[in-house]
Amino acid sequence: MDYVRKASGALEASLGVGSSTASVLTFLLILISIYVTLQIFQVVSGSGTRSRRSRGNAALILGPCGSGKTSVFFRLRDGEEVQTVSSLAPARDSFEIKAGEAADQKLGPLEVVDFPGHLRMRGKANDMVKEARCIIYLVDAEDKPKLKDVAEHFYELFTHPDVLELHTPMLVACNKSDLTSARTEKFIVEEIEREIEQMRVSRAATLEGQDQADSYLGVDGEKFKLLEHAPCPIQTCRISVKKNQLDPLYDFLLQQFA
Structure with a gap:
């Protein structure tokens, strides 16, 4: 209160107003100061929260149609191969995963999401990244023409704000x-x-003279290398869902969730 009285006296002397008016002005200035301080705190606190944003808890399975995504999903969940058909609806479930034969290597229950590979669903698939702890990206090792679609999707993922911020680990699993x-x-x-x-090369020419920070991938002057220049940790492996040869996939899940 001494501070308030001193401040009020200073205003009274400097402005030539009465003591009651000076007191009112003093309290108004105090309220304004408190309001400004709270606003600054909220801005700083909000920025800190965004910078500490963490990844989600799901294992997100992506890849083009026919690459074996849904087969992996059911192999992980039920331990068996099933006949699947393409769908526009994601498969999502939480279950325990037995990583190998040892009983002490069980994981979970984990939330696993098998997202459709249709091109029309790609934008929604990219938006799922914020829910993912990791990404398992299935590639059909027999289908060379589809690799162009895979590369296009990788470019979209690698320049997506969530991947750039969260550095979501990805396993590129070459199936079949x-x-x-x-x-x-x-x-x-x-x-x-x-x-x-x-x-x-083509997009750099298109974006020449524009802000490329969020859309340029790789290192200027160097050819793109997947394992070196991707904005998130990348691992690659060969698997066969049909033959139940999934050890690299189990190892990856153990790294992310154990």
């Missing part, structure tokens, strides 16, 4: 590796890199 016509993991990675590099 048991087939004799399956491409090697090295071939698939290099083909994706080649397609992304072409997109980088």
